Amino acid sequence: MRVLKVNLADGGYPIHIARGALSNPALLAPYVTGKSVAIVTNETVAPLYLEKARASLRLLGVEPLIIILPDGEAHKHWQTLQRIFDALLAARYERHSVLIALGGGVIGDMGGFAAACYQRGMPFLQMPTTLLAQVDSSVGGKTAINHPLGKNMIGAFYQPLAVIADTDTLTTLPARERAAGLAEVVKYGLIRDLDFLEWLEKHMPELSEGNLELLGEAVYRSCQHKAEIVARDERETGERALLNFGHTFGHAIETGMGYGAWLHGEAVAAGMVMAARLSAKLGWLREEDVARIVNLLASAALPTEAPGAGDGMTPERYLELMRHDKKVLDGQLRLVLLRAPGEALVTRVEDETMILESIETSSRH
Ligand code: NAD
Numbered sequence: 001m002r003v004l005k006v007n008l009a010d011g012g013y014p015i016h017i018a019r020g021a022l023s024n025p026a027l028l029a030p031y032v033t034g035k036s037v038a039i040v041t042n043e044t045v046a047p048l049y050l051e052k053a054r055a056s057l058r059l060l061g062v063e064p065l066i067i068i069l070p071d072g073e074a075h076k077h078w079q080t081l082q083r084i085f086d087a088l089l090a091a092r093y094e095r096h097s098v099l100i101a102l103g104g105g106v107i108g109d110m111g112g113f114a115a116a117c118y119q120r121g122m123p124f125l126q127m128p129t130t131l132l133a134q135v136d137s138s139v140g141g142k143t144a145i146n147h148p149l150g151k152n153m154i155g156a157f158y159q160p161l162a163v164i165a166d167t168d169t170l171t172t173l174p175a176r177e178r179a180a181g182l183a184e185v186v187k188y189g190l191i192r193d194l195d196f197l198e199w200l201e202k203h204m205p206e207l208s209e210g211n212l213e214l215l216g217e218a219v220y221r222s223c224q225h226k227a228e229i230v231a232r233d234e235r236e237t238g239e240r241a242l243l244n245f246g247h248t249f250g251h252a253i254e255t256g257m258g259y260g261a262w263l264h265g266e267a268v269a270a271g272m273v274m275a276a277r278l279s280a281k282l283g284w285l286r287e288e289d290v291a292r293i294v295n296l297l298a299s300a301a302l303p304t305e306a307p308g309a310g311d312g313m314t315p316e317r318y319l320e321l322m323r324h325d326k327k328v329l330d331g332q333l334r335l336v337l338l339r340a341p342g343e344a345l346v347t348r349v350e351d352e353t354m355i356l357e358s359i360e361t362s363s364r365h
């Protein structure tokens with residue numbers, strides 16, 4: 001068992017990372033004993049892990065309300081959120097009841113947003129079951145749903161009581177989803193940790209094949225980065241924006257291609273290549289740095305070419321979608337770029353042609 005802490009003004013919360021954590025009632029006990037508890041999950045995760053979570057709660061004398069949602073990014077919207085509210089209200093759940101989000105980032109983001117809204121805020125726990133959710137989305141309190149015009153556009157900052165990550169759940173994760181999670185892991189190396197980047201380059205073949213011990217290490221090191229950044233900038237007034245490396249381009253891919261067509265991590269991978277190419281155009285990265293990033297992502301079985309004009313994604317369409325980004329300030333686009341591998345910055349790019357050219361070079365032809 002490894003434990004990290006997200007230090008926040010209100011005391012913060014722990015991140016427990018362990019094999020078998022779902023079956024350890026002691027981790028849940030401080031938050032759920034004597035409470036009404038709802039587990040929000042989906043139809044894919046339920047048959048795999050719901051019984052484990054429910055058994056742990058039963059050992060604590062808690063019989064949870066179960067809310068099973070349809071699976072997928074395409075369901076991350078108001079109508080699905082309403083199903084959570086319907087179930088909580090029908091069961092007369094109160095403001096002090098506890099919601100547990102058991103699943104990947106979609107369930108975590110939606111469950112967290114439902115918790116933020118229900119009776120103006122009910123406590124919630126994150127029990128992430130995908131690599132992406134364990135390394136990124138379950139930590140830091142960003143909760144949201146999508147809007148047809150933009151990814152994660154409707155949401156709230158709302159922190160969980162704790163994150164309980166059972167790395168054994170990664171054994172059932174399909175390879176494509178594992179790769180998607182590795183994109184966010186690579187992101188931490190690229191934006192702030194050259195040693196970690198080198199470690200990833202060394203171990204990517206085993207990580208990509210699902211070596212559980214190494215994946216556990218990747219979860220721990222990723223959460224260290226996330227916890228440190230969130231503790232310093234909970235509401236993204238500065239440094240936290242660096243965690244969006246590759247995301248402005250990536251969100252454009254997800255929205256433009258239709259939610260779910262490209263996995264979030266796949267879109268981020270292709271987005272990081274675009275951002276790297278733009279960083280090279282600005283004279284910060286060398287061509288060999290860009291090649292290094294492309295090679296690492298390719299070795300994780302991630303896409304390194306973004307959708308192109310043939311998919312309806314012309315450079316101009318990208319730019320139109322990117323203008324909905326949450327980093328837009330006073331109408332001006334800001335991007336996270338690399339000054340060097342392991343060092344990121346947020347910057348305005350005055351010359352739009354450079355952005356368009358970087359998109360064009362990184363897209364399928
Ligand atoms: P996901 O939640 O859609 O999960 C991926 C797939 O794996 C789903 O089909 C899911 O049902 C299935 N699954 C989950 N756990 C499984 C397991 N253990 N075994 C087998 N299958 C399993 O996708 P994701 O990649 O986890 O998360 C992506 C979402 O996270 C996006 O909506 C993205 O916007 C969001 N996100 C949020 C943050 C944040 O800070 N809040 C950060 C990054 C990404």
Ligand code: GLY
Nearest residue numbers: 140142240243244
């Ligand atoms: N995933 C970006 C953030 O949490 O800020």
